[in-house]
Amino acid sequence: MEEYLSILRKSNLFSGVQPEEISAMLKCLSARIKHYKKDEFIIRSGDYIRSVGMVLTGTALIIQEDFWGKRTIISEAMSGALFAETYACIPSIPIEMSVISDSECDVLFMDFNRILNVCTSACTFHTRLLQNFLSSIARRNLILTKKMQHMSKKTIREKLLSYLSAESLKNNSSTFDIPFNRQQLADYLSIDRSALSNEMSKLQDEGILTYKKNRFTLKEDLHEG
Amino acid sequence: MEEYLSILRKSNLFSGVQPEEISAMLKCLSARIKHYKKDEFIIRSGDYIRSVGMVLTGTALIIQEDFWGKRTIISEAMSGALFAETYACIPSIPIEMSVISDSECDVLFMDFNRILNVCTSACTFHTRLLQNFLSSIARRNLILTKKMQHMSKKTIREKLLSYLSAESLKNNSSTFDIPFNRQQLADYLSIDRSALSNEMSKLQDEGILTYKKNRFTLKEDLHEG
DNA sequence: TCATTTCTGTTGTAATTACAACATTATAAA
DNA sequence: TTTATAATGTTGTAATTACAACAGAAATGA
Structure with missing residues (x-):
């Protein structure tokens, strides 16, 4: 886990969190790392999402498959990027896209509920984490709204x-x-x-x-x- | 404040919160109600947003003015609807739209920081509130993403x-x-x-x-x- | 400097679209 | 039922757009 600290420090999610706090927070978030070979499913369309993912190393593709099976690449997620965070906020709706490793990948998963439920005293930076998380979703919202206004x-x-x-x-x-x-x-x-x-x-x-x-x-x- | 409880109970933000808890939570959120006549500015483009607004009675219009002064109605907010919540999550960016009363309005403002910082013990439903808040932003995100995929x-x-x-x-x-x-x-x-x-x-x-x-x-x- | 590549602007054509006007089909109301 | 009204489908035309092909300008690198 320690080997990825430099990546986490640079990520938006942990921005403003003291490096020495990050390790403690990872425990509190039930964080776990999974390793993927190239072209493995990290998330399958239809899954119910309870964890937020962050790409540590390698590249993942967010793709979508339409009714006729045609695949479209929605976006690319690289070191430090979150994925599935929108669906993690709405656990009742199954995700409508898949995440696939485009190279060997290390991926960090964090329980959404642990992000939401600020722990009592242990990690002083939890509120900052929550703020970063909200901020990242809100920013995407802004970008989408703006683009939509032009495209309509x-x-x-x-x-x-x-x-x-x-x-x-x-x-x-x-x-x-x-x-x-x-x-x-x-x-x-x-x-x-x-x-x-x-x-x-x-x-x-x-x-x-x-x-x-x-x-x-x-x-x-x-x-x- | 009590007179609006029935509206708050029906709102998405307070969904799942026991009615008797809502009053307590409003204090914890530094909630305040403002009254507007028709055609008053509730929020002005350029403002830095620190509070989330909810329309209690009446209707508000979210509008945008372009470089040449041409106004566009982005959306309508009625009883129970939140507004400015995206910008409240990103206090460093000034809002790029205005909110104007389209009729007499009562509007509830809640400090974003109070929503974020779950209070220690007093209000047991604070986490639920946060969850609802996140869910509402995430849902909009989903709707926008989906529409964008078609429109592109x-x-x-x-x-x-x-x-x-x-x-x-x-x-x-x-x-x-x-x-x-x-x-x-x-x-x-x-x-x-x-x-x-x-x-x-x-x-x-x-x-x-x-x-x-x-x-x-x-x-x-x-x-x- | 020159050569190469990338970026931007221009033009013509075929395809697509908006728009208006009207026909047909549903739905609601009397 | 009949009548009125709204929703949907159809068609023709003018406007807009995509696409391809190419020319000139700007950036890059030797």
Whole structure:
């Protein structure tokens, strides 16, 4: 267990917890480590989840299989990343995705109930752990909500402006840098890259915005009507 | 405070908490009630959130304003509904939406830190509260993730099949009822209703599925190639 | 520097979609 | 039952989009 302490210290879940406390907390959480070879099931779709998983070493894939058996990779989990934490919070609903090792993996499992039930005195950092756990779920929530707002628009133009508007507000400035290149932005908004570039050109021609590489400026006055 | 107990008892947050415990817990949570007239700000975009809000009476609107000042209604919160709970979990990030009373409203505010820090002995149901709170955030997470998976598909056909496949798997059956009518389904997937109906017809002609009203059947064999 | 690769913009075409308008079928109400 | 109303299906057209193919710009590395 000790050999993984450096990984745990860097993880978001244990952020702000004193290194020497982590070992104590692992006991309190009934933490256990399992080893997987490549291409093993770590979690099977349909399972009822009571533990939160954290990848210590290696890489795991979160995948989903549709009605016709077609697999989609939802995401990748690497060192320090939690998985199945959403389902652990709702033990009555079976998980609808599978987690599979994409390489040899060491995985840490922690009882969700132990995370929830702050132990009396022993581990002083338990509240911090709970806070980190909540924070990580809330952050994902935020990311999803934001993305959804852009994606629910019908045209590329609306999606793009929705995204840029949000970035502008976040930066408190009409000029700002975005963290995506064109292909990444297109993927994020689920649109075609060339169509995105095209629309950007049009918006620039119409004086609605200007851009150069990843730096954008939105124009306040739309000269409507 | 007592007059709202019947509302609190029905709320998801206090689900499973004995009615007589609720009053005690409200004190422990530093709960306070504020009254709003119609069209007042309950929360302003940019605020740093430390309390979770619950609408007791009336209706509140969660709205967002974009770079050009255009307002969008994100959702409606009615009796028993929480709001701002995601941002309460991430006190370092200012909220990016506003909450406005859509009628006269009574609103309950509870300190997030009090929810998090389970008090020693007084309220035995505190863990249950925390569980409910986590569950509500996790559920939203699930709903968003699922919707995102459908919406990230590029064509109406793919979006629809993604949705129907998920419903089928959830029901463990190739025949299942969906909780939407055509217009609601179109709105959910952000597509045009008539285009949706049209695509459904085509899929039925091609033998990929059959449907009658809200009952769908997916066909296992796709006769590909 | 030059060569290579990656990123971005541009264009044309075929496919997909939104939208409107209307037909048909259910559902509710009288 | 009949009538009114809502929900769903159908069709045509204009707008939007994906996709492919390519050109130019920027970044990278020798």
